[in-house]
Amino acid sequence: MADKVTDETAKAKSSLALSLKKWGDSALPPALLSTFIGAQHLRPPQYLPLAFAPILMFSSYLNVNSYVKDSAGITAAWSGLYLLLAARRKQTFRNKWSPRGALRGATLALCAANVAGGGVSYVFGKRDNEGSSTS
Incomplete structure (x- = not known):
């Protein structure tokens, strides 16, 4: 019985x-995320939050061009920064339930x-040229 619980726990951790x-x-x-940020901050224009959208689109572009680990790092860092800045803005209880x-x-x-x-993808990811040494 204990082995079954341990196996299920290991499967859950690995699948997460x-x-x-x-x-x-x-x-x-x-x-x-870039689309959501643009939708929120275009009317009225708020230029500081709008600066995050092109950076996130560039991260997506890097991902498509096989720079997956670097793209994951950029996405994690800039998403975390936007999360910190956006969490500082206070909202009344009534405004939380509006479409905005x-x-x-x-x-x-x-x-x-x-x-x-x-973060997980950046920490545990590998670049294509890692592991091969050019001597």
Whole structure:
């Protein structure tokens, strides 16, 4: 019985880590986060938060061009920075349940997922040229 519980626990841990790594290896989350940030801050224009959108799109571009580990690091770092800056803004309880509040909540949740997934992917990922030595 104890072996079964241990095996299930090991499967759960490995599947969570693998899910986070797959999330961090994907090009879609930074592009989606960039879209959410643009939707929130274009009307009225807020230039500091809008500066995050091109950086996240560049991260997605790097991912498509086979720089997966570097893209995951950039995505995790900039998503974490946006999460810190956006969490500082206070919202009244009534505004949390508006469509704009729901978009803000989805943006912050996606930032947290990007930080976790991108961090795991960056830490445990490998570059194509790692492991081969040129002597």
